[in-house]
Amino acid sequence: MEQGFGVVIVAAGRGTRMGTEESKQYLRLMDKPVIVHTVERFQAMPECETIAWVTSAQDMPRCAGWVREYGLDKVRDLVAGGGERQHSVYAGLQALKARGLDYVLIHDGVRPFVDPGKVRTCFAAARKHGASVLAVPVKDTIKQVNGDGVITATPDRRSLWAIQTPQAFRLSVCMSAHEQAEREEIIGTDDAMLVERMGVPVHVVEGDYTNIKLTTPDDLDWAAWWMSRNQ
Numbered sequence: 599m600e601q602g603f604g605v606v607i608v609a610a611g612r613g614t615r616m617g618t619e620e621s622k623q624y625l626r627l628m629d630k631p632v633i634v635h636t637v638e639r640f641q642a643m644p645e646c647e648t649i650a651w652v653t654s655a656q657d658m659p660r661c662a663g664w665v666r667e668y669g670l671d672k673v674r675d676l677v678a679g680g681g682e683r684q685h686s687v688y689a690g691l692q693a694l695k696a697r698g699l700d701y702v703l704i705h706d707g708v709r710p711f712v713d714p715g716k717v718r719t720c721f722a723a724a725r726k727h728g729a730s731v732l733a734v735p736v737k738d739t740i741k742q743v744n745g746d747g748v749i750t751a752t753p754d755r756r757s758l759w760a761i762q763t764p765q766a767f768r769l770s771v772c773m774s775a776h777e778q779a780e781r782e783e784i785i786g787t788d789d790a791m792l793v794e795r796m797g798v799p800v801h802v803v804e805g806d807y808t809n810i811k812l813t814t815p816d817d818l819d820w821a822a823w824w825m826s827r828n829q
């Protein structure tokens with residue numbers, strides 16, 4: 599059988615924009631923490647060989663409890679994250695490096711609705727090209743606006759995509775990109791950005807609009823509705 603992938607699932611953020619007392623990755627959807635839904639998606643995929651779950655040091659005991667409770671035996675690494683998403687990803691990458699896999703997928707712990715078929719397509723694109731991300735074409739007209747609230751540009755919508763996760767890479771490429779960013783003190787809002795900076799082409803795979811990142815309170819209402827619809 600062809601070698602599969604390892605996945606880094608980052609869930610060490612505070613969820614400031616969600617504004618809940620409990621961090622958003624631990625809020626319950628259908629009586630299960632969001633993060634458990636996300637991990638289960640990858641646990642169920644035969645191509646997924648190992649999972650590095652990145653959490654905060656203080657949340658590690660309860661995450662370890664869920665690993666046991668829900669039988670998430672592909673979680674071979676529970677890793678402490680860092681102050682920025684990028685630092686959390688890097689901690690997960692280091693754990694995966696020790697597992698000897700060639701390909702890594704990086705996924706936000708708060709994107710519980712990702713479709714396994716799309717994950718497979720993204721992985722296949724990374725095997726072919728070295729780097730790929732799920733994304734959707736933007737539906738709105740996007741404007742660039744200056745500090746005075748005045749529009750300065752209207753980019754051609756046909757070239758604009760909203761980037762999601764998973765983001766899939768040859769592990770060595772992704773590690774080098776993170777190490778270079780660290781040296782140059784660059785913080786990116788996604789991992790592809792760091793790989794792009796190295797001049798490596800990152801291929802876009804069209805995903806689903808339903809692969810949302812739970813970010814603000816209105817996302818929770820939609821998530822509860824979507825889950826109940828797909829029960």
Ligand SMILES: Nc1ccn([C@@H]2O[C@H](COP(=O)(O)OP(=O)(O)OP(=O)(O)O)[C@@H](O)[C@H]2O)c(=O)n1
Binds near residue numbers: 681687708
């Ligand atoms: N230091 C951080 C920051 C973010 N994340 C994770 O990265 C994913 C996407 O980040 P985002 O939605 O921005 O999460 P938060 O940083 O938690 O949210 P906010 O920016 O609203 O505080 C989340 O699963 C989050 O837990 C992480 O592992 N470590």
Ligand SMILES: C[C@](O)(CO)[C@H](O)COP(=O)(O)O
Binds near residue numbers: 683761762763789813
């Ligand atoms: C990686 C990402 O999911 C791409 O949309 C996103 O950048 C994560 O965090 P953000 O803080 O919402 O930018």
